[in-house]
Each structure stands twice: as structure tokens, then as C-alpha cells.
């Protein structure tokens with residue numbers, strides 16, 4: 001469970017990233033955060049694993065306070081919270097398998113990881129993670145040789161290998177073309193359901209938000225201005241969140257057409 005109690009984040013420049021956010025995210029929820037650029041979406045997500053310091057209020061993750069946490073407590077928190085980024089953040093010169101094994105770092109002794117000795121139990125976990133996102137055949141390929149969609153699947157496999165109870169994803173599909181964005185969101189959603197991982201995802205595109213979220217949180221100027229189900233978030237709700245009428249670039253596109261193998265030439 002993630003609990004925000006009147007959380008404020010004020011950056012050193014004086015800009016308010018969060019302006020009095022109170023919310024509760026239950027275990028196993030899939031929450032999508034939407035809002036215009038600068039609304040505070042990344043700040044909200046990054047506050048959860050302490051990447052952005054809370055300047056007032058209380059923030060708890062799994063019963064432990066994030067605000068005011070020591071370096072050691074933050075390290076432990078980050079072991080329990082997986083993070084997925086728009087830019088994938090893989091080590092592109094090493095294999096896919098090695099990238100996924102990095103998800104095991106927090107749970108493996110430093111000496112073992114220094115000599116690359118993750119052990120067979122960790123490798124089993126990494127292969128299982130790769131299988132769940134459908135790229136097990138790429139295990140020994142260098143990450144640099146993968147497409148964007150495949151790289152983001154590796155990043156998902158890495159957080160699965162981390163066995164994190166909470167996954168945060170900051171614009172995970174913003175660098176992908178529309179069909180790939182849908183496919184990667186579907187993968188993320190499927191593994192989230194299979195494993196019951198609490199997931200908080202920032203998305204620009206309202207059609208993706210509607211198709212994948214259990215719950216949508218709308219942000220504007222650092223405040224939560226909408227909190228409801230995907231069904232409740234109709235166009236007028238989005239216009240309220242955005243403070244303007246909707247445009248073509250607020251949606252990614254129609255989902256890919258699935259072709260029945262029987263119909264293929």
C-alpha cells in the first residue's frame with residue numbers, strides 16, 4: 001500500500017512539483033497518472049521511491065515512511081520498488097540476460113555480482129522473467145541490438161526479476177510507435193495481473209490510459225484533480241484535467257489490428 005498524506009514537493013528552484021497530494025494506492029492496483037506536461041506526474045511517481053525528496057507531508061510505502069528516510073532505508077525501499085523509464089535505461093553493451101540479472105543485484109552479495117556469479121537460482125528467475133514478456137530467445141543478444149519495444153520488455157523483465165511488489169513506470173511507451181506502445185502496455189498489464197504487482201504508470205495518451213488503467217489519477221499544477229475508474233474518465237473529465245479541449249495528439253492511435261493466422265495469405 002502507498003499512502004500520500006498532504007504531500008508537497010518543492011524543488012530547490014522554488015517550483016512546486018506536488019502541491020498537497022493525498023491518496024491511497026492499494027496492493028495490486030494498476031493506476032495510470034495523466035495530465036499535461038509539467039502537471040507533476042513524474043514528480044508523483046519519483047517521490048514514491050525517494051528519487052525526489054518530499055518537502056512536506058507524509059509518504060508511506062508498505063508501512064514504511066519515505067519522507068525523511070535514511071540512505072540505508074532508501075536503498076532497501078528501492079530494492080522493493082522497480083522502476084521503468086521512457087528511455088529503457090538498459091546497459092546496451094551487455095546481453096539481455098545480464099540486464100535482467102541486474103534486477104537481482106539488491107538480493108545478491110556484492111562479491112558474487114562483482115565476479116558475475118549470480119548462481120543458477122538467479123538465472124532461473126531471470127529466464128522466467130524473460131519468458132513472461134516473450135523474449136526468452138533474445139537472452140544472449142546484446143541489448144543494443146533490440147528494437148525499442150524489445151528493450152522495454154527487457155526493462156519489464158528486469159523489474160520482474162527484482163521481485164518488486166511495486167513497479168513505477170514513467171512514460172514507459174512514449175518512445176515507441178503506436179502498435180508497439182499498445183503491445184508493451186498489454187505485456188505490462190498482463191504480468192501485473194499475473195503477479196499482482198502494484199503498478200503506477202504515467203502516460204500522456206488518454207486512449208492508452210483508458211484501455212489499461214483500473215484507476216486514473218488526473219493531475220494539474222501539482223494537485224490531484226481527478227481520481228476515478230477508467231470508465232468514469234470520459235472526454236469531459238479529460239478536458240477538465242487538461243484545462244483545454246482534446247486534440248489529436250492526446251491519443252496515440254487505434255490499437256493494432258490482430259490478424260487471425262488463418263486469414264494470412
Ligand SMILES: Nc1ncnc2c1ncn2[C@@H]1O[C@H](COP(=O)(O)OP(=O)(O)OP(=O)(O)O)[C@@H](O)[C@H]1O
Pocket residue numbers: 011012013015016017035036037038039040041042043044
Ligand atoms: N529537477 C527539477 N528542478 C526544478 N523543477 C523541476 C524539476 N523537475 C520538475 N520540475 C518542475 O516541477 C513541475 C512538475 O514536473 P514533472 O516533471 O513532475 O511534470 P510531468 O507531469 O512529469 O511533465 P511531463 O509530461 O513533461 O513529463 C514542472 O513545473 C517542472 O518544471
Ligand SMILES: [Mg+2]
Pocket residue numbers: 041042043170202
Ligand atoms: Mg514527466
